[in-house]
Amino acid sequence: MTRNHCLRNFGIVAHVDAGKTTLTERILHVTGRIRRTGDVHDGNTVTDFDPSERSHGITINAASVRCDWQGHVLQLIDTPGHIDFGLEVERSLRVLDGAVVVLDGVAGVEAQTEGVWRQCDRHGVPRLAFVNKLDRPGSDMSATLTAMRARFDVEPVAIQWPLGKERDFVGVADLIHQRRPEGRDGELTITSGLPAEALAARAALVEVG
Secondary structure (H helix, E strand, O other): OOOHHHHEEEEEEOOOOOOOOOHHHHHHHHOOOOOOOOOOOOOOOOOOOOOOHHHOOOOOOOOOEEEEEEOOEEEEEEEEOHHHHHHHHHHOOOOOEEEEEEEEEEOOHHHHHHHHHHHHHOOOOEEEEEEOOOOOOOOOHHHHHHHHHHHHHOOOOOOOEEEOOHHHEEEEEEEEOOEOOOOOOOOOOEEOOOOOHHHHHOOOOOOOO
């Protein structure tokens, strides 16, 4: 029997094609829920199970899947990103403990990104922002944060920072512990060589904390 305090419901919300379903697949893989990640374009992801979703490569129905992490049961809800299916997002937000708002690191804050953010506001849902596609041409973490300030009237605080841009992207630095990924095994090692932008972002984090 799962105790209530060990169960967490959270949704993945975003503008269409920001990478919600791909992120969900990666979470399921990291937590050991699946052995191999699927791909939206191949039509073999866990949460896009409807034939229409698989043929069009978009999420239409909110889909729920469970996984375990550090003694907690996580109930993930992968929500649609297209504005036509906003009611599915609205229904999901009513039962969430929190949400992860996925932003495209190239496009920044898009129309439906702002829409789902306002929906979270209305339902009082706490949220984290996840900036995706930082290895793509034109990606810009700083510009995305600036857009969040302007469009959401918030002061986002980064807890991770990208190392390298576009083709030179190699991972993210953990600003809390001042670490970065190193080696193919993904182990974290303490480093003093963080770039200036990462150090500035850490200083902002310390100031808020």
